[in-house]
Amino acid sequence: MPATSNVDYSTKIPNNVGLSDDQRVLRALEQWHPGYIDWWLSRGPEGFQTSDVYLRTAVSIDPKGWAKFDYVRMPQYRWGILLAPAQEDRRVNFGTHKGEKAWQEVPGEYRAMLRRLIVVQGDTEPASVEQQRHLGKTAPSLYDMRNLFQVNVEEGRHLWAMVYLLHKYFGKDGREEAEELLARQSGNVDKPRMLGAFNEATPDWLSFFMFTFFTDRDGKMQLESLAQSGFDPLSRTCRFMLTEEAHHMFVGETGVGRVIERTCEAIKQAGIDDPTEISAVRKLGVIDLPTIQKKANLHFSLSLDLFGSEMSTNAANYYSSGLKGRFQETRIEDDHQLTIASYPVSKLVNGRVELVDEPALTAINMRLRDDYVADCAKGVERWNKVIEKAGVNFRLKLPHVAFHRQIGEFGNVKASPEGEVLSDVAWEKQKDQWLPSKADGDFIESLMHPCWERGKFASWIAVPKVGIDNKPGDFEYVKINQA
Ligand SMILES: [Fe+2]
Numbered sequence: 001m002p003a004t005s006n007v008d009y010s011t012k013i014p015n016n017v018g019l020s021d022d023q024r025v026l027r028a029l030e031q032w033h034p035g036y037i038d039w040w041l042s043r044g045p046e047g048f049q050t051s052d053v054y055l056r057t058a059v060s061i062d063p064k065g066w067a068k069f070d071y072v073r074m075p076q077y078r079w080g081i082l083l084a085p086a087q088e089d090r091r092v093n094f095g096t097h098k099g100e101k102a103w104q105e106v107p108g109e110y111r112a113m114l115r116r117l118i119v120v121q122g123d124t125e126p127a128s129v130e131q132q133r134h135l136g137k138t139a140p141s142l143y144d145m146r147n148l149f150q151v152n153v154e155e156g157r158h159l160w161a162m163v164y165l166l167h168k169y170f171g172k173d174g175r176e177e178a179e180e181l182l183a184r185q186s187g188n189v190d191k192p193r194m195l196g197a198f199n200e201a202t203p204d205w206l207s208f209f210m211f212t213f214f215t216d217r218d219g220k221m222q223l224e225s226l227a228q229s230g231f232d233p234l235s236r237t238c239r240f241m242l243t244e245e246a247h248h249m250f251v252g253e254t255g256v257g258r259v260i261e262r263t264c265e266a267i268k269q270a271g272i273d274d275p276t277e278i279s280a281v282r283k284l285g286v287i288d289l290p291t292i293q294k295k296a297n298l299h300f301s302l303s304l305d306l307f308g309s310e311m312s313t314n315a316a317n318y319y320s321s322g323l324k325g326r327f328q329e330t331r332i333e334d335d336h337q338l339t340i341a342s343y344p345v346s347k348l349v350n351g352r353v354e355l356v357d358e359p360a361l362t363a364i365n366m367r368l369r370d371d372y373v374a375d376c377a378k379g380v381e382r383w384n385k386v387i388e389k390a391g392v393n394f395r396l397k398l399p400h401v402a403f404h405r406q407i408g409e410f411g412n413v414k415a416s417p418e419g420e421v422l423s424d425v426a427w428e429k430q431k432d433q434w435l436p437s438k439a440d441g442d443f444i445e446s447l448m449h450p451c452w453e454r455g456k457f458a459s460w461i462a463v464p465k466v467g468i469d470n471k472p473g474d475f476e477y478v479k480i481n482q483a
């Protein structure tokens with residue numbers, strides 16, 4: 001079915017996949033739609049469903065003009081199904097089928113694996129909306145509130161993207177999985193979301209910015225490797241999702257960056273020489289840098305767990321089958337089959353962390369995680385530039401990959417942020433220096449007061465450099481109507 005760059009708005013579900021010619025899938029999606037709206041109203045953003053929000057909506061897949069900005073009430077957002085343009089003569093680029101024509105239908109032998117990949121990805125999308133649902137109430141500005149809701153509606157669209165694949169290619173099983181995606185709930189004891197980090201609370205705005213920086217970036221890496229898939233509809237879906245995902249990471253990186261900027265400014269103004277004098281800094285109504293470091297430690301370590309075990313036969317099978325590739329697979333110079341290659345994996349050897357060569361095929365997760373860590377490190381360096389520029393003597397850093405892990409090689413050990421393996425007693429003694437304590441959380445919460453006046457920002461966060469869609473500083477990004 002040809003996908004055009006124009007989106008069909010005549011059906012209830014905007015799309016460029018020819019839904020009006022595919023009555024079976026259109027009907028299935030229309031039947032799923034009311035449940036989705038129920039989910040959005042009951043578990044999406046709390047309290048702003050009748051407010052007009054200045055949102056972008058994907059209206060095309062043309063890279064230069066894919067989005068349109070306008071005021072929208074969130075329940076009326078046009079969640080569409082958009083696939084990036086088909087690439088002519090696309091091939092399977094890795095694994096045992098390398099060189100074959102990319103699949104337009106699900107290969108029977110890989111059906112179960114492919115469905116699993118789509119469901120796991122799909123489950124993360126609504127989960128984050130649920131995690132963030134209470135944040136609107138304490139938004140530090142209308143600008144930030146709008147960014148939160150933008151991320152939320154796009155995660156909603158990403159759910160649609162996965163549900164479309166389930167309905168279109170997986171028949172009855174797909175329909176059941178689509179229902180389950182609305183039934184599981186972040187943090188629910190009986191029916192939790194599938195992955196750990198998506199069941200954690202997002203209690204405050206610093207957590208939200210850290211989440212979009214670290215956890216949405218895991219999402220980016222997963223989408224990048226699914227965009228390599230030999231199953232072409234999945235590849236094209238993920239390629240388009242990545243265009244939206246970039247904004248989520250922008251929100252995270254600039255969000256944390258603005259918190260840091262404001263803190264440094266306050267420290268300088270007050271003439272505080274030592275930025276680790278926590279109580280003096282907190283008295284200024286800003287979040288001290290050591291606490292920001294602890295929040296980064298927490299969110300980074302939770303996000304590392306999303307990559308799964310360093311050594312994984314599942315990941316090897318996904319790769320060999322041509323379903324999920326490596327980050328920027330086609331730019332890597334090797335045989336793309338990994339029959340004899342090895343890859344250095346960090347492992348625990350005699351109580352110390354060391355790199356050990358392992359078969360590259362089973363170390364696929366490790367490699368993706370390394371690519372992720374490198375991407376995170378660049379962002380952290382940009383934060384350090386903000387601190388440096390302000391003339392404050394402090395540096396943020398990523399903790400060691402062994403720190404605070406639940407899954408994989410380091411899941412059963414306690415390690416310091418430097419990667420030193422510790423006894424349980426030593427860990428208990430020091431963990432509050434490395435991870436946010438209850439008191440840290442209480443302090444951050446004490447700053448979370450709404451600031452909804454046009455052009456105004458809460459005391460703990462700097463004004464952004466530019467507006468969304470080039471709007472001026474006092475632009476009314478959300479017209480609040482709390483009815
Ligand atoms: Fe997403």
Ligand SMILES: [Fe+2]
Nearest residue numbers: 216219245248
């Ligand atoms: Fe995202």
